């Protein structure tokens with residue numbers, strides 16, 4: 001059976017690197033984006049230029065109707081979805097918990113956790129198995145991200161718990177569910193936190209003494225989705241240079 005993957009937030013950063021690698025492995029790729037159509041379209045164009053199959057689909061993955069439409073459109077364009085990467089995520093300006101507004105906390109939870117829940121539900125409706133899901137969590141789930149973004153860290157902790165529970169629910173039907181926990185990866189996300197140079201600042205404190213690349217995270221995601229990881233479910237790979 002042909003492999004069809006949806007990557008949420010697949011137009012930039014870790015999602016874009018994952019889209020490229022999976023296309024190279026023969027997956028047809030649904031590249032979801034929220035606002036940056038140009039970035040998503042350029043990922044799709046690169047995949048098509050290399051002979052692969054891909055489609056860019058706009059959807060806010062924190063919205064149930066838009067998630068359902070994302071799965072419907074991807075199925076129509078590429079075939080039944082067999083794999084899912086819950087990658088879309090946001091964070092806001094570095095601050096203490098006391099400075100975080102209720103609205104911000106809700107927005108972060110809705111975008112980072114509710115999206116994974118909604119996409120997993122839509123996936124289960126379309127894929128009876130075999131198949132695989134990878135949830136892109138964060139090292140923040142373990143560190144708690146004090147003085148930076150406890151809201152974001154809490155959302156990733158919830159994602160890890162959901163990964164574990166869902167992996168056990170779906171194991172019997174041959175759908176594996178795993179997580180990756182990146183940290184200090186060179187993407188646009190740190191600018192959203194108000195510090196574009198955050199990775200460079202923290203590099204001396206990282207055991208491997210440098211930040212990671214989106215491709216280094218993507219390689220772990222690709223492996224977890226692949227048949228090479230056929231006995232792996234409910235597991236997590238930390239990709240944070242030893243932190």
Ligand code: NAP
Pocket residue numbers: 008009010011012013014015032033034035036037039059060061062086087088089090111136137138139140181182183184185186187188189190
């Ligand atoms: P990024 O470069 O900022 O990309 C984020 C992506 O998420 C963008 O493609 C964006 O779409 C998409 N997105 C945001 N909200 C969305 C929504 N509501 N619906 C659909 N798409 C949405 O970030 P990144 O660093 O690659 O992060 C990817 C994942 O890795 C996130 O879950 C993040 O928490 C996690 N992570 C990153 C790091 C790191 O150091 N970079 C560390 C730990 C974990 P548009 O392109 O349309 O804006």
